[in-house]
Amino acid sequence: GNSVTQMEGPVTLSEEAFLTINCTYTATGYPSLFWYVQYPGEGLQLLLKATKADDKGSNKGFEATYRKETTSFHLEKGSVQVSDSAVYFCALNGPGNTGKLIFGQGTTLQVKP
Amino acid sequence: EPEVTQTPSHQVTQMGQEVILRCVPISNHLYFYWYRQILGQKVEFLVSFYNNEISEKSEIFDDQFSVERPDGSNFTLKIRSTKLEDSAMYFCASSEGGRRTDTQYFGPGTRLTVL
Numbered sequence: 001g002n003s004v005t006q007m008e009g010p011v012t013l014s015e016e017a018f019l020t021i022n023c024t025y026t027a028t029g030y031p032s033l034f035w036y037v038q039y040p041g042e043g044l045q046l047l048l049k050a051t052k053a054d055d056k057g058s059n060k061g062f063e064a065t066y067r068k069e070t071t072s073f074h075l076e077k078g079s080v081q082v083s084d085s086a087v088y089f090c091a092l093n094g095p096g097n098t099g100k101l102i103f104g105q106g107t108t109l110q111v112k113p
Numbered sequence: 114e115p116e117v118t119q120t121p122s123h124q125v126t127q128m129g130q131e132v133i134l135r136c137v138p139i140s141n142h143l144y145f146y147w148y149r150q151i152l153g154q155k156v157e158f159l160v161s162f163y164n165n166e167i168s169e170k171s172e173i174f175d176d177q178f179s180v181e182r183p184d185g186s187n188f189t190l191k192i193r194s195t196k197l198e199d200s201a202m203y204f205c206a207s208s209e210g211g212r213r214t215d216t217q218y219f220g221p222g223t224r225l226t227v228l
Contacts, residue, residue: 030213031213032213032214034216036219042221043117043119043204043219043220043221043222044156044204044206044219045219046216046217046218049216051213051214089156091156093213094158094169098161098168098169098211098213099144099146099161099208099210099211099212099213099215099217100146100158100161100169101146101148101156101158101217102158103148103155103156103157104155105154105155106155106156
């Protein structure tokens with residue numbers, strides 16, 4: 001079945017550092033790919049998505065490209081801020097054309113001033 | 114901006130008791146979901162609901178679980194007889210459509226603690 005693997009955290013960076021959080025997937029068919037973010041004490045918020053191969057999703061300085069050849073959807077940001085400290089989840093649809101989401105285990109990012 | 118709301122934020126119950134978790138999805142959305150996250154583990158899909166019917170459910174969603182849209186605005190998850198292993202954060206989500214490209218919007222979650 002469809003699955004997602006994320007790099008283990010926590011990831012600790014200094015402010016203005018470059019961020020990469022790796023995400024790889026296995027899937028049948030053509031799922032959409034998503035990054036959700038969970039700030040402390042809050043629910044999951046969609047950060048960005050890509051719905052087909054080679055699409056790039058971007059939002060708030062974050063970006064990720066849907067790479068079918070490497071089955072990856074790595075999250076990047078050029079210069080992180082303390083306010084980016086959160087848990088980041090990579091997700092994709094389940095098999096078939098359904099909305100069901102399958103999540104990775106989440107990666108905690110801590111940005112220090 | 115419209116948002117999904119959930120009540121209560123934290124529910125404590127005794128093993129064997131029934132609990133009902135409540136959600137108010139975004140008003141023009143037609144598809145509704147429940148997910149759960151046991152502490153330290155992945156967010157897991159439980160069930161999807163459309164047109165007053167379950168459209169998909171996971172193996173976790175056994176006979177102890179049920180969902181309902183009782184009044185056109187609320188969407189509830191009932192656990193009939195809670196077990197210790199039901200302790201988790203439960204997230205409700207909604208989307209306009211049920212396709213793979215549709216974005217799901219999540220509520221803040223209800224933390225269920227079963228003693």
